[in-house]
Amino acid sequence: MSASDHKIVNQENKSAADIITWREYEALRNEMRREFRAQDDVLNGKVEEISQKLDATHVTVTTMQDQMTDVQRSLADLRLAVENLTTQQQQEDDDDPELQDDAHNARDAPRGNRPRCWAPLGRNGRGQDEEDGLGKPKFPIPKFEGGADVEEYLTWELKIEKLWSLHPHYTEDQKIKLASSEFDGYALRWWDAFVRNREEDREQPIRTWRAMKEAMTSRFVPTNYLRNIYDKLTLLRQGVKTVDEYYMEMEMLMQRGRVRESLEMTMQRFLNGLKYDIKGIVRHYNYTNMNQLLHHAREAESQLADEAKIKGRATGAGRFTPRAAPSTAPAPSPRSTPYCTTPSTPVSNVSNTKKSESAASTSGSNVSTARNRDMACHTCGGKGHFKRDCPNRKVMIINEDNEYETGDDVDPNALEDDDYDTDGEDAYPSDARTLVVS
Known part of the structure; x- marks a missing residue:
């Protein structure tokens, strides 16, 4: 053991109250410096070793990146070269008259002399179907013309x-x-x-x-295609369509717009677009899925159609008017005889007939129910009645010169005062063919 070590041991044996000399302090300080330097040298060596390993790893990664770039570039060049060779080979095969003659002779050969699994051969001896991998498909390909639809x-x-x-x-x-x-x-x-x-x-x-x-x-x-589909689906109503037509249109719009919603929302959407009469009947049924709701709507539509037929027959029977007896008076001259829309009926009775039919239709419309509110007249465009019950009974008279007069153009006072025309002669019904305009 060295002298410094003896001093350190002696120093450790001293108590806290003992006093050390300056030489002992210097010995302790020098020993601690040597220990610090030794540990620092060890740490520096380890750090240097790690740094060298990191540098080597960085060099390896850089080399691999360069190699990958070269490989990708080589693959791109190789792919382009293969495409060019394929195109060139196809062009040479198309321009080669020998191959074309061979194919022509093979097609013209008798069926028994034709080779099995024959195909036009290219320069490399492979079949043309093997070159492009297509051949003739066994299924039809749908055509597309690129219209605006x-x-x-x-x-x-x-x-x-x-x-x-x-x-x-x-x-x-x-x-x-x-x-x-x-x-x-x-x-x-x-x-x-x-x-x-x-x-x-x-x-x-x-x-x-x-x-x-x-x-x-x-x-x-177009970019707004889905928005247009959503707008159509939101505003969709049954209108003049049948229940099945309305449901199929709603289903098609939902499929085109890729709409996914709950069953309750779909049933409510369908119910909200139905006609008022059909909706009022369907609400009283119990349904748990879309098929049941559609079935009830069909039944309601059929029920309303049957009721409309029965009501139409009853209304037609109540409005029956017997045909007037034919007149024995001589027919007037053809030039003065107009083509009237009411055959075998005197012109003077037009206003009275119009009043009676108007009164009948008015009394019928007063007893209409709430289900008749959606009825539309194709004559006047009004609501609440059909065409057969329309109070607008305008008469159109067409003469021989292709000139016409409506019922509004006739003087009602002149028709109701007497049964004579302006010349003082009787007006008789026409026996000629009539034209009815509605």
Whole structure:
């Protein structure tokens, strides 16, 4: 043991009240410095070793990145070279007269002399069907002409998607070729220009069916298509449509707009758009799904149609008027005989007939129920009555010169005062053919 160590041991044996000398303090200080320096050297060595490892790792990563970049560049060049070789090979096969003659002779050969599984061969000896992987598909490809109708494109896209799901063995490139093979009209011109412009602009070609759909959707489907579908669905009402027609239109709009809502919301949407009479009947039924609600609406529609037929027959029987007896008086001259809309009835009785029919229709409309509020007249456009009960009974008289007069143009006082015309002669009904205008 060295002298300094003896001093340290002796110093440790001293109590807290003992006093150390300056030499003992210097010895302790020097010892602590040596220990600190030794530990610092060890730590510096470890840090230097770790730093060297990090530098080596960084160099390795940088080298790998450079290698990956070179590999990607080589793959791109190789892909381009393969495409160029394929295109060149196809052009050479198309221009080779020997191959064309062989194909022509094979087609003209008798059936028994034709080779089995024959296909036109290229320079490499492989079949043409093996080169492009297409051949002739065993299913028809739907055509697309590129019209302004959005539903035309959406229907075509849906049909193509069904075909790809049934034939999953086709590659993305084959799907693009098959889908574009049945383009016609504007769609053919547009797709050809679209592909050519991408090549001229040195853009990546369309390589997947998804990319082709995105390009065609951006061209043939407007950006506000879904908003228009939602507006139509919100404002949809039955109107003059039948219950089935109204339901199918609502269902089609929901499918086109990809609307997903609860069953209660769908049933309430359908019920809210029904006619007032049908809605009033359906509300009294119990239903738990859409099919039951649709069935009740059909029954209500059939019930209202039967009631309308019965009421129409009853109204027609109550308004029956016997036909007037034919007159034995001589017929007037053809030039003075107008073509009247009421055959075998004197012109002087037009006003009286109009008054009686107006009174009958007025009394009938007073007893109409709440279900008749939605009835629309096709003659005057009014509500609450049908055409047969319309109080507007205008008469149109057409003479031989193709001139006509309506009932409003006739002087009512002149018709009611006497039964004579302006010349003082009797007016007799016409025996000629009449034209009825409603």
